[in-house]
Each structure stands twice: as C-alpha cells, then as structure tokens.
Amino acid sequence: MPELAANLEPIVNRRLLTTTPSAIRKFDQEISGIPGIVKLTVGEPDLNTPEHVKQAAINSINNNESHYGRQMGSLKLDQAISAYLKRKQNLVYDPETEIIVTVGATEAIATTIISLFNAGDEVIVPTPTFALYFSLLHLFGIKAVTINTAQDDFLLQPERLTKTLAAHPHAKGIILNYPNNPTGREYPETLIKKLAVILEQHQLYVLSDEIYSELTYGTKHYSIARCLPEQTILISGLSKSHAMTGYRVGYLAAPQKVIKLLTTTHALLVTAVPNMTQAAACEALSVRGDADPQKANKIYAERKDLISTGLSQLGFEIIPPEGAFYLFAKIPAKYGTNDLTFARELAHSARVGCIPGSAFGDGGIGYVRFSYAASPEKIREALKRIADFLNN
Ligand SMILES: Cc1ncc(COP(=O)(O)O)c(C=O)c1O
Numbered sequence: 445m446p447e448l449a450a451n452l453e454p455i456v457n458r459r460l461l462t463t464t465p466s467a468i469r470k471f472d473q474e475i476s477g478i479p480g481i482v483k484l485t486v487g488e489p490d491l492n493t494p495e496h497v498k499q500a501a502i503n504s505i506n507n508n509e510s511h512y513g514r515q516m517g518s519l520k521l522d523q524a525i526s527a528y529l530k531r532k533q534n535l536v537y538d539p540e541t542e543i544i545v546t547v548g549a550t551e552a553i554a555t556t557i558i559s560l561f562n563a564g565d566e567v568i569v570p571t572p573t574f575a576l577y578f579s580l581l582h583l584f585g586i587k588a589v590t591i592n593t594a595q596d597d598f599l600l601q602p603e604r605l606t607k608t609l610a611a612h613p614h615a616k617g618i619i620l621n622y623p624n625n626p627t628g629r630e631y632p633e634t635l636i637k638k639l640a641v642i643l644e645q646h647q648l649y650v651l652s653d654e655i656y657s658e659l660t661y662g663t664k665h666y667s668i669a670r671c672l673p674e675q676t677i678l679i680s681g682l683s684k685s686h687a688m689t690g691y692r693v694g695y696l697a698a699p700q701k702v703i704k705l706l707t708t709t710h711a712l713l714v715t716a717v718p719n720m721t722q723a724a725a726c727e728a729l730s731v732r733g734d735a736d737p738q739k740a741n742k743i744y745a746e747r748k749d750l751i752s753t754g755l756s757q758l759g760f761e762i763i764p765p766e767g768a769f770y771l772f773a774k775i776p777a778k779y780g781t782n783d784l785t786f787a788r789e790l791a792h793s794a795r796v797g798c799i800p801g802s803a804f805g806d807g808g809i810g811y812v813r814f815s816y817a818a819s820p821e822k823i824r825e826a827l828k829r830i831a832d833f834l835n836n
Contacts, residue, residue, distance in 0.1 A: 463583045467575050467803035471784075475791040482826045483797035484751075484814040487625060487770065489687035491743065491817075494736045497686060497728045504723035513716040516707055517545025517695070521726040525695050528729040532657075533667045535678070541700045544710055545717045545725070549655045549681035549694035551710070554580055556651055556677050556696065559709045561586045561616055568608055568618040570600040571805030572772075574625045574653065578805065589615060592807040598627040598763060598772070602638045609646055617649040620668060623656040623767025626804045626813035630766035633666040640671035649702075650676045655694070656768040658685035658737035661745050663766060674699060677706075684768070685737045686728040691721040744769050747816040747823055754827035755814070758834060769817040772801065774810060776834070781810040794833035796826045 464470075472485045516522060522539035529535040537543050546552040553576060561567060563585030569577055570591045581588045589612050593600050600620075609615065623630045631639075643650055650672055657665040657680065669676040681694030696706055727733060748765050755762050761774040775786040783800040790796050790812070799815075801808030816823060 459583055463579050468799050475797050481795045481797050482822050484818055485797045485799055487815050488689050489817050491687040493687050497724045500727035501720040501724040504720040509719040513719050515711040515716050518722045521545055521722045524726045524729040535669055537697045542703050544696045546694045547714050548692045549679050552679045552694045552696045555706050555709045559705045566612050566615040568615050572626055572808030573621050577619050594807045598629045605642055619651045621653040626770050627763050627772040628765030628768050628770045630660055636666050636668050652676055653679045655680050660767040682725050682728055693721050693725040751816045751823050771814045772811050783812055787812050794829045796829050
C-alpha cells in the first residue's frame with residue numbers, strides 16, 4: 445500500500461483540517477462495534493425503495509440510457525419535479541430553467557453554498573439543525589451565525605430573527621430546515637409567513653432544506669418558497685420520501701438567474717446525475733409515486749407513537765415530533781447536560797444507540813436524537829433496555 449510522501453502531508457486545504465466530518469456518522473461508527481447494540485442512530489429509512497421505482501431504474505439501464513445526460517437533469521425529471529412542486533405546494537418553477545437535479549440534497553446544499561457565498565460572509569443558521577451546513581460553511585471560510593432555538597421550543601421566532609439581523613446586517617443568507625432534523629418540529633404556515641415578512645426586507649438568500657416535507661404528522665407542509673419565491677433556494681430530494689438514500693437524487697428550485705450560477709458549479713462538480721437514478725426519481729415523483737410517502741408516513745406515525753409514549757413513560761421530556769422520523773429527548777436531569785457522555789453511557793451500558801444533540805449545534809446541547817426509521821421490534825427492545833438502564 446502506498447504511503448503518502450512525508451513532504452506532501454502539509455499540502456492541504458488548511459480549513460479542511462479543522463472541518464468536522466459528519467458528527468452523526470462519527471458517533472455511529474464509534475458505537476457500532478458494541479456487541480448486540482440496537483442503533484436508533486442514522487436518519488435513513490429502513491423501508492425498501494418502492495418496486496415501481498426500482499423497475500424504472502432497471503428499464504433505464506436496459507434501454508441503454510448510458511450517455512452523459514443534460515447537466516440540469518433529464519428534462520423529463522425536471523418536468524416531473526415541476527409538476528410535483530405545483531401539485532404538492534402550489535409552487536411554480538419552469539422545468540427548463542429553474543430546476544437542477546443534484547446528487548442528493550447534499551450536493552444541492554454544497555452547490556448552493558459554494559455558488560452564493562464568499563469566504564468571510566455571514567450566514568444565519570438556527571440550531572439545532574443538520575450539521576452538514578456547519579461543516580460546509582466552515583470548509584469555505586463562511587461564518588455561521590447561529591441562533592439557538594432551544595429556548596423557543598425549537599422554532600425560530602420572529603423577534604429573535606429580527607434581533608440577529610440587526611446584529612448582523614450584512615448576513616448573506618439563512619439556512620432553514622423543516623420539518624427539522626433533529627427535532628422533528630415543523631414550522632406552521634403562520635410562523636413561516638411572519639418570518640418571510642422579515643426576511644423579505646433584507647438582502648439575503650433563504651436556503652430552505654425541505655427534504656422531510658412529505659413526512660409530516662397532522663399538519664401539511666408549507667414551503668417558504670410560497671412566500672419568498674424571489675429569494676428562496678428550495679432544496680429537497682427523494683432519500684427520505686421514497687426511501688432512496690442510495691440512489692442519490694436531490695434537487696434545487698430557484699429563480700432562473702441563480703439557477704444559472706448554480707448550474708455552473710453543479711456541472712463542474714458532477715457533470716450530471718446518473719441516468720438510471722434520475723429515471724427512478726421521475727417515476728417516484730409521478731402521480732403514481734404519491735402513494736409511496738403516504739404509506740411510509742403511516743408506518744412512521746405508528747413508530748413515532750410507540751417511541752414517544754415509551755420514552756415519556758420512562759420520564760424523558762420529549763419534543764412531540766411533527767415531521768421527519770426523529771425524536772428529540774432531553775437527557776434526564778440526573779445525568780447533567782453532557783449529551784455526549786449520556787449517549788456514550790446509553791450505548792455501552794444499555795446497548796442502545798442514539799445521537800448526542802450537540803452534534804446539531806448549540807441548540808441541541810442536553811438532548812439526544814433517536815431515529816425511529818427502525819422496526820417496531822427494534823424500538824421496543826431499545827425502550828426495554830433504556831428502562832433497565834434507568835432502573836439500575
Ligand atoms: C436535513 C437534511 N438535509 C439533507 C440531507 C441529505 O440528504 P441526501 O441523502 O438527499 O443527500 C439529510 C440527510 O440526513 C438531512 O437530514
């Protein structure tokens with residue numbers, strides 16, 4: 445195996461040395477070796493990709509769709525995304541000029557951050573939230589101005605946004621994520637409208653990661669792009685809604701001028717998304733695919749109730765989940781506020797894996813995230829083990 449020449453080691457993007465890799469994956473790996481551990485760690489559907497979606501990918505391969513595709517995505521898929529956004533959210537995006545198909549929402553986030561901001565810029569990030577944003581901002585020398593939402597029941601409040609904008613008048617963007625990873629909180633339409641009124645008065649982009657928009661319990665998702673189409677970069681994907689994490693399909697929707705910029709970066713990074721996964725996504729986002737997230741929702745809703753009731757009965761203070769497939773729970777008072785220590789103890793002593801809340805920024809300190817994208821048997825076993833752990 446080749447050893448890197450010692451004199452090459454110092455040659456590196458220095459910011460990378462201080463960029464945290466996914467704290468979720470890191471912790472997951474740390475505890476994965478514990479024999480017999482029940483992991484409620486990663487945010488990945490345990491369901492299979494729907495058969496009709498899989499078949500579309502197979503057909504694409506069999507039809508020899510093996511050439512470089514259109515950089516912004518196959519027109520057929522862009523049309524399907526456009527129709528889907530209209531059907532679900534009453535959003536209007538031109539499939540030819542206002543949508544890009546990306547390698548998962550991950551690439552959509554990276555492409556947007558790289559394209560719009562410069563080193564030294566400030567971007568507002570309410571926390572707790574998906575940690576990828578922090579890592580990418582840091583890697584490109586962009587400063588995250590965080591707002592801790594823990595004191596506001598994990599929803600960004602208009603007053604706090606106004607205060608932050610007053611203190612950071614030159615902020616170039618804000619990154620919203622709802623339904624939220626890790627809290628499962630969903631922003632009500634009324635709150636989105638209030639936040640939009642404030643954001644409209646500022647010269648900044650709104651990056652809205654709505655990848656869990658299909659997974660809500662009770663309320664219907666309301667995209668901020670409906671209020672601020674001129675300012676919003678809508679980010680989403682099929683990983684969660686259609687159990688397609690491994691297919692790596694996401695998308696961006698935004699005004700044409702910004703899509704042009706984003707397309708340059710996207711094409712430089714990846715050229716285009718593989719044809720077969722685009723074909724699968726096209727089928728998933730067709731009217732035929734509308735039933736898939738509905739079916740999944742029913743399954744997740746039962747698991748949500750199971751884990752919410754179970755943890756509440758064990759004395760955990762929980763954030764009642766309104767979307768996604770995460771349950772955010774405060775660690776019991778007798779364990780203090782060190783969520784990393786608690787999560788480690790739970791992993792080693794109870795053999796239950798969860799993610800420390802601080803992996804999602806300051807707003808997550810003192811909490812842990814349980815993913816209930818896991819079978820009811822696993823959830824029941826985890827609850828039993830946690831009960832034994834607490835009783836001892
Ligand atoms: C909020 C959020 N955005 C984006 C992603 C990444 O999604 P994708 O698999 O489409 O890259 C995740 C994955 O966990 C997520 O939780």
